[in-house]
Amino acid sequence: MPRFPKPPAGSWTEHYPDLGTDPVSYEDSISPEVYELERAAIFTRAWLNVGRIESLPRTGSYFTKELAAANTSIIVVRTRGGAIKAHHNICRHRGNKLVWDDDPRAESSGTCRQFTCKYHAWRYNLDGALTHVQQESEFFDLDKERYGLVSVHCEVWEGFIFVNFAQEPEQSLREFLGPMVTGLEGYPFERMTSSFKYRSEVKANWKLYMDAFQEFYHAPVLHANQSPAQYSKAAAEAGFEAPHYRIDGPHRMVSTSGVRAWEMSPEMRKPIEDICQSGLFGPWDKQDLGPMPPGLNPAKCDPWGLDSFQLFPNFTILVWGQGWYLTYHYWPTSYNTHVFEGTLYFPAPRSARERVGQELAAASFKEFGLQDANTLEATQSMIESRAVDRFVLNDQEVLLRHLHRETAHWIARHERENAVTP
Structure with a gap:
């Protein structure tokens, strides 16, 4: 992605010639078709901030985030090793939302030792591994190692937690932020x-x-x-x-x-x-x-x-x-x-x-x-x-x-x- 030089004093727009000075269209703010393109082109590819590490003060601290633009809900958690990880908030058995309180559409937070599905009590540890299947013998050649939670790319910068839904992000978080934003470090x-x-x-x-x-x-x-x-x-x-x-x-x-x-x-x-x-x-x-x-x-x-x-x-x-x-x-x-x-x-x-x-x-x-x-x-x-x-x-x-x-x-x-x- 191109980066722009810091402009000298004077008119600001003229020093960013790629932007032009003509009247602009706001079609991108009123078009359902553009919104669907934004979801695919931006919100499943860019790094998105979802919170800060102060929200996860101890092992097992977690919060969920509803992300309509990415068509998903995620769990962000501090693991036993102290790492911050993110998982799609979906049970691998029948697709139930894994973590929610009274309203499955509302975000939630708390502290736990493991995540247990409300539907059939499948359990996952903080790293997302499937650890318990109710009546496991009833399943056909079930390999629990293959059915852990689906992970989401997650990185932390200056205490800000970011996620990325791309199969493989194009840039690391710090590369994506660039020198202007990382100039805030410290x-x-x-x-x-x-x-x-x-x-x-x-x-x-x-x-x-x-x-x-x-x-x-x-x-x-x-x-x-x-x-x-x-x-x-x-x-x-x-x-x-x-x-x-x-x-x-x-x-x-x-x-x-x-x-x-x-x-x-x-x-x-x-x-x-x-x-x-x-x-x-x-x-x-x-x-x-x-x-x-x-x-x-x-x-x-x-x-x-x-x-x-x-x-x-x-x-x-x-x-x-x-x-x-x-x-x-x-x-x-x-x-x-x-x-x-x-x-x-x-x-x-x-x-x-x-x-x-x-x-x-x-x-x-x-x-x-x-x-x-x-x-x-x-x-x-x-x-x-x-x-x-x-x-x-x-x-x-x-x-x-x-x-x-x-x-x-x-x-x-x-x-x-x-x-x-x-």
Whole structure:
């Protein structure tokens, strides 16, 4: 896959000539046929993040993940040897879903010594080997070694667990991530043990929500009500532009400056922010996390706000300058629906005030996320009308061009490789 050089200052789009500057089509967000191609070309071939190792703290810890885009459910588990492994969540006997609680469609988690099927009590150890068959003598020449769980390629990078459903992945996980993303190595992800999670079912294509978080052109307008009127008016008139965009292989990032809320005049803040000493950018009292990796804050902003790394196809790591990070996942469920997950990670709070400050930051994020999501169904409904079939993008929306171009690239390659020769 091609990688792009870091561009010099100036217009960002012009330094990625393969992306062009023409109006773009959103057919890939309204076509059931394109969605089916994405499932085959992308979600069964790319590395997909499914969680973090903190969710698997001890031997036997596991969680399941429902992946409609890959048409499967998986079990991710920590084995007795300490390895992280993934298996398709299906019993080898009659195909029952192996691990589930009350609702077989819901995800589950827990700790166990082995996995036992609810249907006929076949048992598998944590490595996926079949260890017990009820009334084994009733079967015909059954070789248990041949009927272990079907494994899924699984690798861990910086505590993030990724899976790949290809028969043989084209690249190792680290090769797939490339130098821009691996430039985050050394960030203290493992210290961020205080977390808050939101999940929402969105009636819009998954790429449309990714687009909403790939530019800040909308921020002074869409989020105006979150700021005092005089500040919002001035911000909307002045506009906002991030100082750095970068594309590397299938991945993208945008870096932006920030604000020191505690240095703003009191009338520019909300009373709850003064009480909790926190807000959207996180708690004001930043913990000392040590030196940051070289891949952060490439524009050397002071103050620095955040860096948003969009990992193809559907995963975002957003690192805040105030010493915390969050992740976004966009899991397709159809051509015009998806599940959005947002998880915020903070260092362990040192006081009750710090804990409350983290909760305020999480609540502020939820409000902003709802505002971003609020436009999506309106967008989806109207682009499905096809009354307009080309849409203009500005220079700040260069990452949107790349996501849709990259999606088309993976589909085209899949079609070439699977073309039927007469």
